[in-house]
Amino acid sequence: MSCKALLLSAIASGQGKTTVTAALARRLVRDGYRVRVFKTGPDFIDPLLLAAASGSKVDVLDLWMCTETQCRSLLAQAAAEVDYVLIEGVMGLYDGQPSSADLAKQFGVPVLAVLDCSAMVGTALAIARGLRDHGQLPWAGLLANRVASSGHADMIRACGTPDLPVVGCLPRQAESLPERHLGLHLPSDLPDLAARLDALADALQLDHAVLAALPDFAPEATPPASLPPLLAGKTIAVAHDAAFAFVYAANLRTLQGMGARIATFSPLTDEAIPADADALWLPGGYPELHGTTLAANTRWLASVQAFAAAGKPVWAECGGMMALTEQLHDDQGQAHRMAGVLPGSVRMTAKLAGLGSQGWPHPAGELRGHTFHYSQFDTPLPAAATCQRKAGGSPGEVVYRHGSVQASYFHAYFASQPAAAAALFLPEAAC
Known part of the structure; x- marks a missing residue:
């Protein structure tokens, strides 16, 4: 069994990765696809929001904390069960050791660059190309976030190329997912979360042909290690x-x-x-x-x-x-x-x-x-x-x-x- 897979990353924190990942997951689920979302790096809050968006549990992937074997096992299981695997990166694409780029390269997951395009057009494609070429990564394209207008979106899409397509655009949101000192608010603190997620999914403009052209993702299954019954009866x-x-x-x-x-x-x-x-x-x-x-x-x-x-x-x-x-x-x-x-x-x-x-x-x-x-x-x-x-x-x-x-x-x-x-x-x- 195989599916399509994307790792959504950016040049830095604050580009809107979680918002875009949630919007994409919600949109795909509403379109009838089975979706599993993962979060790169140690994190508790983003997985809760992404689980609300996708309707499915969200695990973290970290090549150091979780190990390569455990990450592979989680991805292989998901790929056999769903149509799309989405992985939200952490910080910037090449930040951290191991980084989101290391994860993408390790498992051959195409990267989708999420960039705040509120004050740029063609430069966004140049940034995306630099991110791709710096590490010779498998690549899906660019998703332009915080787009100012339909005309702005048209100009960004016109800059796309066959090897670096514009997969989608998400307009600037008057209200999105609020933050506080440890990150985004918990789903339990947002009684209108479902409406927020649906609004994001409605606003997201996608090129489904680009998504359909993604390579099949079918990582080799790794049998999970058996656990000793140390807590039996507890x-x-x-x-x-x-x-x-x-x-x-x-x-x-x-x-x-x-x-x-x-x-x-x-x-x-x-x-x-x-x-x-x-x-x-x-x-x-x-x-x-x-x-x-x-x-x-x-x-x-x-x-x-x-x-x-x-x-x-x-x-x-x-x-x-x-x-x-x-x-x-x-x-x-x-x-x-x-x-x-x-x-x-x-x-x-x-x-x-x-x-x-x-x-x-x-x-x-x-x-x-x-x-x-x-x-x-x-x-x-x-x-x-x-x-x-x-x-x-x-x-x-x-x-x-x-x-x-x-x-x-x-x-x-x-x-x-x-x-x-x-x-x-x-x-x-x-x-």
Whole structure:
């Protein structure tokens, strides 16, 4: 089985890659095609929006964090099931190690350059040609974003050539997908998201002949590695709502593949941790936007305090860790009482406090992931472990241990080292 594939990239961040990818996915789905979307690099928010646009789960692809084998397996499975695979790049096409260009070259995915053409015409084609030729990449063409008028679109299309076609144009949008400090808003924060996505799909002008002429994409299937049943019989409670939404789809699959049963609950609706839970995972998210609600939800707070006091394993990452501290100071300076399981307090910062791919040199093997936060944890706790930055190997985020609780700003990608991930939820890991 094969499909058509595109990797949507740009010269830099801010060109509108997510908006265009969402518009294209929505348009293709409405036209009756089966579509799977992927996101390049560590990311939680864009995949949620792209899943809403495509109606299907969205995985991340990262040649370092996920490995080449895992990326190939995900792409091969998708290519056998759908008509189009769309991959949204990260930053600029050649930015990062590995970059979006490395991914395109590794799997032979044609690149579609998404360029902000609000103040250019023919220069856009020159930029696209430079992006293509710099790395000798497989190429699909140019999609002009933020086009000012139909006449502007006509002028851009007239500059296209057979080897560098203009695949489409998206006019400048008065309202699109809003942003804030960690990126775009979550789908749950946008009650009109479906209408926004439909408006983008309506506005997108496509040359279907160019899409139809794309080469068939059929990467060789790689059998997924079998997972050891390290969590057989275990029930892991996972916080899941707008305050704790940063979860890789692969993380849940990895836990389930090792035999765990997942039981989700919502701290924002004051749900307690499920009574049959053997371990707890508090993912990252936006607790700082929901401080008042979380502080008032006494049932949720009492359950997490009792869970930790009982010595059951807890893994809390980034926003999850913030919710376990004594106080959370939001970006307005207001203090909110949190669970008090971890000594210390968190305050939001105006500047980015942590960013980039990191690895945790765990005794069970290196657990890879990333960090991205605008806050600082002030605590007397010593470091139980220290992650290492991918670039240069310098010290990265600290991993704290307090009783049965392990916590860090580090977001772990469980599939990178399942044994280390399992250790986060086993009783012996909490001793």
